[in-house]
Amino acid sequence: xxxxxxxxxxxxxxPGNRQTITDHYVAQNVVYEAVAFKFxxxxxxxxxxxxxxxxxxxxxxxxxxxxxxxxxxxxxFTGCRFIGSNFHQSSFPGSRFDYxxxxxxxxxxxxxxxxxPREQNLKMRFARSLRMNFQQVGDxxxxxxxxTQELDATARHLRESWQSEDEFHRxxxxxxxxxxxxxxxxxxxxxxxxxxxxxxxxxLLRSIIIVMxxxxxYDANTSSTSxxxxxxxxxxxxxxxxxxxTLSRPSHAIAAASAIVATRLIALSLLTALLVKRFGRR
Amino acid sequence: MTEFNNRIAAQREVLLxxxxxxxxxxxxxxxxxxxxxxxxxxxxxxxxxxxxxxLEVAGKLFFLANKSQEQVTAEYRLHSSEVSELTEAIRLExxxxxxxGTDMDKN
Numbered sequence: 162x163x164x165x166x167x168x169x170x171x172x173x174x175x176p177g178n179r180q181t182i183t184d185h186y187v188a189q190n191v192v193y194e195a196v197a198f199k200f201x202x203x204x205x206x207x208x209x210x211x212x213x214x215x216x217x218x219x220x221x222x223x224x225x226x227x228x229x230x231x232x233x234x235x236x237x238f239t240g241c242r243f244i245g246s247n248f249h250q251s252s253f254p255g256s257r258f259d260y261x262x263x264x265x266x267x268x269x270x271x272x273x274x275x276x277x278p279r280e281q282n283l284k285m286r287f288a289r290s291l292r293m294n295f296q297q298v299g300d301x302x303x304x305x306x307x308x309t310q311e312l313d314a315t316a317r318h319l320r321e322s323w324q325s326e327d328e329f330h331r332x333x334x335x336x337x338x339x340x341x342x343x344x345x346x347x348x349x350x351x352x353x354x355x356x357x358x359x360x361x362x363x364x365l366l367r368s369i370i371i372v373m374x375x376x377x378x379y380d381a382n383t384s385s386t387s388x389x390x391x392x393x394x395x396x397x398x399x400x401x402x403x404x405x406x407t408l409s410r411p412s413h414a415i416a417a418a419s420a421i422v423a424t425r426l427i428a429l430s431l432l433t434a435l436l437v438k439r440f441g442r443r
Numbered sequence: 444m445t446e447f448n449n450r451i452a453a454q455r456e457v458l459l460x461x462x463x464x465x466x467x468x469x470x471x472x473x474x475x476x477x478x479x480x481x482x483x484x485x486x487x488x489x490x491x492x493x494x495x496x497x498l499e500v501a502g503k504l505f506f507l508a509n510k511s512q513e514q515v516t517a518e519y520r521l522h523s524s525e526v527s528e529l530t531e532a533i534r535l536e537x538x539x540x541x542x543x544g545t546d547m548d549k550n
Contacts, residue, residue, distance in 0.1 A: 212502070214475055232505040235476035252450060252505040255474020271451055271509045 187211050243268075243294075258287050263294035270295070270303035273310050280329070281318035285311055305360075305439075312358055319346035356431050359438055369428050373400040376421060383412045450509045453526050457500055460534040464541045473501045493536045500529040 180201050187208040191198075194216045202222045209229045217237040226246040235255040243261070248268040253275035260283070273291060278284055292307035322334050322342040334342050349358070357364040380403060381388040381396040388396075402408035404425055409418070454473050461470045468484035471477050478497060481487075487494055503526050508519065 210506070230506060230508075232502075234501075234505065235474045250508045252509070254454075254501075254505055255472055255476045269509045274451065 182206060190214070191216050248272075259283050261287065262290045265297045266294055267298055268294070270300070270306050273303075273306055281314045281321060285314035285318055288314055308360060312353070312360065316346075316349060316353065319349050322346070356435060359435055362432075362435055362439070365428070365431055365435060369404075372424055372428065373397075373404050376400045376403055379417060380410060380413070383414075383417075384410070450505065450507045453504055453507055453523075453530070457497070457504070457530050457533060460530060460537055461497070463534075464537050470497075473497075473504055475501070493533065493540065496529060496533050496536060500526060500533065503529065 178200060181204065182201050183204040185203075185206055187206070190212045192212075192214045194213075196217070198216055198218045198221060200220050202224070203226055204224045206223070206226045207228070208231050210231065211228075212232045212234060213236050214232075214234045215236065216233070218241055219237055220240040221238075222242045222244070223246045224244045226243075228247070228251050229249045231248070231251040233251065233253045233256050236253070237257045238253075238261045239257055239259045241258075241261045243263045243266045245265045246267075248266060250269060252269070253272050256275055257278070258276050259278065268291075273288060276284075276287070288307050288311035292304055292311060295301075295303040295307055319342060322330055323339050323346060325331075352358050353364075355364065355368045374397070377393065377396040377400040380399065381392045384396070385392050399408055403410065404421060406422065406425060413421075457473060458470055466481075466485050468481060470481045478494075478501060482489060482494055503522060507522055507526065
């Protein structure tokens with residue numbers, strides 16, 4: 162294969178302003194540095210016990226870097242990419258992470274609480290990127306923390322996207338898009354209520370109890386024409402058995418009995434999915 | 444205060460100590476940006492004892508590791524106890540300010 166067939170780079174494309182910095186280390190604290198760390202490709206940049214205060218790292222790339230026990234106080238990591246780097250025991254109080262992504266990085270999970278942007282969709286993507294990162298390095302506990310943050314930010318973002326009256330949301334979701342965002346939020350909310358979007362066993366158990374109460378009310382009303390408190394109580398006691406299929410009532414309509422079976426199958430499969438998802442990582 | 448305090452818990456303790464008094468604007472975090480904002484919003488003197496204590500503790504706080512069990516070292520102990528002492532000093536300072544503040548209200 163030859164490169165002869167490849168088109169040449171047009172002459173009017175000028176080379177970018179990106180500098181590559183390889184195999185360096187930061188020897189002393191960096192304070193209020195707005196330019197020196199911007200638009201760089203850092204490869205194997207090292208630092209240990211260094212404080213970076215108000216430093217702008219905008220749109221930089223960190224590859225194979227090693228920052229141990231460092232403090233990044235109010236730094237700007239807008240658009241940064243972190244690849245295969247080690248931030249063992251470093252902390253990031255008040256730093257910005259708009260559009261930052263992480264791959265295979267060793268990083269403490271308290272980075273999740275370092276930054277709280279006004280735009281919840283940014284927070285959502287940040288938590289999602291970190292979740293993938295923690296999965297890649299096998300930190301199961303941090304994955305769960307990241308998912309919790311991601312779901313929280315998603316819920317807020319979806320609610321703000323149809324409810325909030327501020328300019329950003331109304332320009333982004335005008336007219337019918339607002340209705341679509343409302344439906345997306347509704348779906349998210351329902352799934353969150355039913356089983357915490359696959360994260361909460363207690364919420365799923367709550368849903369199953371609600372289903373049993375519905376079954377008890379239906380059962381009491383079909384077994385006698387005017388149900389008394391005692392009938393409701395007896396039905397409530399029988400509801401778990403009806404739900405699990407160990408007790409079948411001839412008085413139930415076919416449709417209702419089928420609905421109960423369908424609910425049972427769905428509830429048990431959700432429970433299985435939840436257990437596998439939650440505990441299968443370890 | 445527990446011997447092996449982690450980063451977030453230590454930060455929370457300092458914030459609670461500072462915010463136990465009624466400020467014009469609460470202190471939201473220990474990053475330099477948050478401290479700056481708080482100092483400006485409450486028009487505090489940058490050289491006052493409270494502000495300098497807060498700056499000092501902020502510097503030390505974020506060198507504490509977040510996973511206490513990894514850090515059964517003398518150095519970590521030292522760090523942790525320094526932060527505890529500073530937190531205590533801040534608490535005292537804030538209490539004094541509160542007493543002074545109420546005295547001024549009475550006058």
